[in-house]
Amino acid sequence: MIELYTWTTPNGRKASVMLEEIGLPYRVHPINIGKGEQFTPEYVAINPNSKIPAIIDNEGPGGKPLRVFESGAILIYLAEKTGKLLSKEPRARIAALEWLMFQMGGVGPMFGQAHHFLRQAPEPMPYPSERYVKETRRLYGVMDKQLGTQPFLAGEYSIADIATYPWVARHGWHKVELPEFPNVDRWFKAISARPAVERGMNVPPTAA
Ligand SMILES: N[C@@H](CCC(=O)N[C@@H](CS)C(=O)NCC(=O)O)C(=O)O
Numbered sequence: 001m002i003e004l005y006t007w008t009t010p011n012g013r014k015a016s017v018m019l020e021e022i023g024l025p026y027r028v029h030p031i032n033i034g035k036g037e038q039f040t041p042e043y044v045a046i047n048p049n050s051k052i053p054a055i056i057d058n059e060g061p062g063g064k065p066l067r068v069f070e071s072g073a074i075l076i077y078l079a080e081k082t083g084k085l086l087s088k089e090p091r092a093r094i095a096a097l098e099w100l101m102f103q104m105g106g107v108g109p110m111f112g113q114a115h116h117f118l119r120q121a122p123e124p125m126p127y128p129s130e131r132y133v134k135e136t137r138r139l140y141g142v143m144d145k146q147l148g149t150q151p152f153l154a155g156e157y158s159i160a161d162i163a164t165y166p167w168v169a170r171h172g173w174h175k176v177e178l179p180e181f182p183n184v185d186r187w188f189k190a191i192s193a194r195p196a197v198e199r200g201m202n203v204p205p206t207a208a
Pocket of ligand 1: 009010011012038051052069070071072108
């Protein structure tokens with residue numbers, strides 16, 4: 001059994017979508033980041049960075065428990081544990097890792113900053129809002145170009161798509177209309193139609 005520490009946000013949904021896709025049993029432990037539950041000593045022992053998501057695999061390497069934090073590391077760990085969603089063929093594998101790192105270093109932080117300045121700043125802040133919206137749109141352009149040549153970010157459906165999808169699902173928050181980026185739109189619809197994705201995007205339910 002995998003213990004999943006998560007909340008209703010895009011980084012958390014990467015882990016729950018992955019767990020639904022690979023079909024491993026897991027137990028959800030909601031960590032309400034709005035109430036500061038990520039800062040409790042119990043949770044910091046699991047994720048020293050006080051962010052969701054994190055997992056504990058009770059049947060980790062050698063049959064012993066293993067904790068994993070950072071969503072990208074969680075996706076790689078679960079892919080390698082199950083042999084799913086990360087090719088073992090060297091070229092396909094590095095392509096998937098490239099687009100996973102593109103998400104971790106670009107899409108997540110930049111979209112996240114756009115959301116912060118557009119939605120949470122105490123007063124309108126044009127300079128940072130424009131900076132992060134502009135970079136967000138540039139990243140959509142990069143994805144759109146790539147998805148014009150391949151069905152998924154790294155060719156086959158992979159952990160790179162699972163990492164990116166929950167952030168694109170918040171396109172309304174960063175004021176992007178998906179039809180502006182037709183290849184991203186096609187990719188988004190294809191992933192949205194996957195039953196495992198639908199289930200994982202509801203963990204924990206948004207009203208929780
Ligand atoms: N690089 C981390 C980022 C995780 C992250 O920023 N999680 C957010 C929710 S999407 C969080 O826990 N925020 C709480 C906080 O910043 O206090 C990862 O990918 O796991």
